Amino acid sequence: MLALRKTEAVPGVVLTETAVPRPAGDEVIVAVEAAGICGTDLHIADWTGGYEAMTSAMPVTLGHEFAGRVVGGAGIRSGQRIVVRPSVVCGTCPSCLGGRFERCTSRTGIGIRRDGGFASRVVVPAVNCIAVPDGLDAEIAALTEPMTVAAEAADRAMIRPGARVLILGPGPIGLGVALFVEASGATDIVLAGRDDAARFACAHALGFPATIDVGDRPLAEALRTGGQDRAFDVVIEAAGVAALIPQALDVLDQDGLLVVVGIHARPASLDLTRLVRAGQTIRGSYRAPIATWSRVVDRLSAEPERFRRLITHRLPLSEALDGLAAMRDRSGVKVMLDPQMDMVAT
Ligand SMILES: [Zn+2]
Ligand SMILES: [Zn+2]
Incomplete structure (x- = not known):
C-alpha cells in the first residue's frame, strides 16, 4: 500500500509502497478515510528541529489526525467508524497509574514514533479508538484531534x-x-x-x-x-x-x-x-484529557458545516506533497488526504 513516510533524519518525506500491517492481540486495523496534515507534519517533513526523538523509529508513516473504519482485529466490531487518539500510553508510569494518561512520561505517538494514518491501512491499539456517529463525515471526524x-x-x-x-x-x-x-x-x-x-x-x-x-x-x-x-x-x-x-x-x-x-x-x-x-x-496548554474527545466529537456532530470551513484542500494520498506545499505557502488551512481515493484510482 502507498504510505507517506519519514525515512531519514534529514529534510524530506517519501511516498512509498509499504506492507499492509497486521494487528497484535490488543490492536485493530483501520481503513483510513480521511487524514489531516498538521503543522507538526510540516515540521517533520522539513526537519526544522524538535523531532529528533523519532529518528530511532524511522522509517515511519506520518499522520496523527485521522478517521476511518475498523476492518479487523480484536475488541471493536468490524465496520465501526472511529477516530484515533494518537497518544499511546505506557499504563505503568506514575501519571498513567494516577489516571492522568495525557501526562504519561513514556508515550509513543501514532504518526510520529509508530506508523500513522497517511496510508490506506493503519494498526492502532483498540483502546485508542473513539467511536464516531455514522452520520459524521470522515473529514469532519478527522478534525477531532486538532x-x-x-x-x-x-x-x-x-x-x-x-x-x-x-x-x-x-x-x-x-x-x-x-x-x-x-x-x-x-x-x-x-x-x-x-x-x-x-x-x-x-x-x-x-x-x-x-x-x-x-x-x-x-x-x-x-x-x-x-x-x-x-x-x-x-x-x-x-x-x-x-x-x-x-x-x-x-x-x-x-x-x-x-x-x-x-x-x-x-x-x-x-x-x-x-x-x-x-x-x-x-x-x-497541550494535550487534552481523554474526556474532551467525546465532547469534541459531539460538537463536530452538532455543527459539521461550520467546522467544514476549516478544510481548504482535499487530495488523494498520492498528492500529499502538494498538500504539504499548500501548508508551507500558507494557502491551506486544513489539508485533508484521502488514501481511499488512490485505491479507487488503481
Ligand atoms: Zn497535529
Ligand atoms: Zn505512562
Whole structure:
C-alpha cells in the first residue's frame, strides 16, 4: 500500500509502497478515510528541529489526525467508524497509574514514533479508538484531534461571559480556539496573524470578522492601527513565535491570562517585573484529557458545516506533497488526504 513516510533524519518525506500491517492481540486495523496534515507534519517533513526523538523509529508513516473504519482485529466490531487518539500510553508510569494518561512520561505517538494514518491501512491499539456517529463525515471526524487541542486551550483560558480575547496565529488551532472560546461565552474575539490571507478568509467565513495583519509592526501598534486598542482579558498564542510572547503581555489587561498553545523553537525573553506588577498569568496548554474527545466529537456532530470551513484542500494520498506545499505557502488551512481515493484510482 502507498504510505507517506519519514525515512531519514534529514529534510524530506517519501511516498512509498509499504506492507499492509497486521494487528497484535490488543490492536485493530483501520481503513483510513480521511487524514489531516498538521503543522507538526510540516515540521517533520522539513526537519526544522524538535523531532529528533523519532529518528530511532524511522522509517515511519506520518499522520496523527485521522478517521476511518475498523476492518479487523480484536475488541471493536468490524465496520465501526472511529477516530484515533494518537497518544499511546505506557499504563505503568506514575501519571498513567494516577489516571492522568495525557501526562504519561513514556508515550509513543501514532504518526510520529509508530506508523500513522497517511496510508490506506493503519494498526492502532483498540483502546485508542473513539467511536464516531455514522452520520459524521470522515473529514469532519478527522478534525477531532486538532479540535481537542483547541478545546483544551479554550478550557485553560477560563473564559468569562463577555470576555475580550485575542488569538495570535489564525491556523487550524487558532481558528478552533476561536470557535471554542466563543462557545464558552467570549463575545469580543480578535485574530492576529502575518501573511495569513487564506486563514483570515476562513476566520471571516466562520463568523470572526475582526482580523489584524501584524506585518512587521509591533503587535500593540498593529492592533492600535486596526482600531483594537483596548487591552484583552485573555490572549491565546497559537503561532509558535517566541518574540510574540512579551508583545502579547503588552496588550493583555491587568490580571489577564496568556495561554500558550504554540510549539516554540526558541526561548522567549520576558520583563518579569512588569508581569508581576500587572498580576498577569502565563499558562501552557497541550494535550487534552481523554474526556474532551467525546465532547469534541459531539460538537463536530452538532455543527459539521461550520467546522467544514476549516478544510481548504482535499487530495488523494498520492498528492500529499502538494498538500504539504499548500501548508508551507500558507494557502491551506486544513489539508485533508484521502488514501481511499488512490485505491479507487488503481
Ligand atoms: Zn497535529
Ligand atoms: Zn505512562
